[in-house]
Amino acid sequence: MDNRPIGFLDSGVGGLTVVKELMRQLPHEEIVYIGDSARAPYGPRSREQIREFTWELVQFLLKKEVKMIVFACNTATAVVWEEVKEALEIPVLGVILPGASAAIQATKNGRIGVIGTPMTIQSDIYREKITNLAPQMVVESLSCPRFVPLVESGEIKGSLSKKVVYETLAPFSGSGIDTLVLGCTHYPLLRPIIQHVVGKEVTLIDSGAECIRDVSVLLNYFEINHERGKFPLKHRFYTTASANQFQKIAEEWLGQAIQVEQVTL
Structure with a gap:
């Protein structure tokens, strides 16, 4: 048993979609979350900036004595997850490989779409992970730079968000994909609109939610689960x-009252 918390980092509020899944699957675990909304979105930034900012988030979580760190950010995972994982002695998980694996399992026709931030799409990491596991897959990737600012502003249900999502996803019309990876943890907050635009026949993959299954496996493997009820x-x-x-976005998404503190890194 290990009663230390699990640390989550993200460029902003998007990682809350991963936290929500952890609360559902592993309700006995404690959470420390840091979202860098002041510098969001990470997607259009340089690799060096993303690396620098992510390490600052990692150091913040280490000071909170976490037992594991979850990169609840696809952009940070694409750029610096491997480096951080090798440098730390505690487990460090990213969201990309679990999402890629889930997409392969879900597709029936072998045509997978991926949406993400400019940096995630530029890195081509989803295509790489998917085709490494299943070379026969056809992967179509699309950058969606306007989605994260929508979510960070809390504009996730109005006419503006519907317009932006419809215009952005237009290239997938007629593409034949039957599976779409939400390759940014902010995107599940737009899920109803995205599903409406791509059609109900397309399976949406939440890479962050898939990651929590790996968290559960590692907690059991290293025997570091939180004691239940004590x-x-x-x-x-x-x-x-x-x-x-x-707090407004988080409480609406998580369905419970939380306390939020503003910090400077």
Whole structure:
């Protein structure tokens, strides 16, 4: 048993979609979350900036004495996850490989779409992971730079978000994909609109949610599960931008009251 918390990092609020899944699958685990909304989105930034910012988030979580770190950010996973994983003694998980594996299992016609931030798509890491596992797959990737600002602003249900999603995903019309990877943890907050635009026959893969299955496996493997029922959980959420804005989005998405603290990295 290990009663230390699990650390989550993201460029903003998107990683809350991963936290929600952890709360569902592993409700006995404690959470420390840091979202760098002040510098979001990471997608259009240079690799060096993403690397620098991500390491700052990692160091913040290490000071909170976490037992594991989850990269709840596809862009950070694509750029620096391998480096951080090799440097730390605690387990470090990313969201890309679980999402790639789930897409391969879900597709029936072998045509998979991937949407993500400019950096994630530029890295081509989803295509690489998918075709390494299943070379026969056809992967079509699309950058969606307008999605993260929509989510960070809380604009996830109105006419503007519907317009942006429809225009952005237009290239998938007639593509024949039957599976679409949401290759950014912000995107599940737009899931109903994305599903409507691509059609109900397309299976959506939430890479962050898939990652929690790997978290569960590693907790069991290393025998570092939190003791159940002995201690009250004290989830902690931190943001580099407005605590009020983060709290509003988080409470709506998680369906519970939380405390948020603004910090400077």
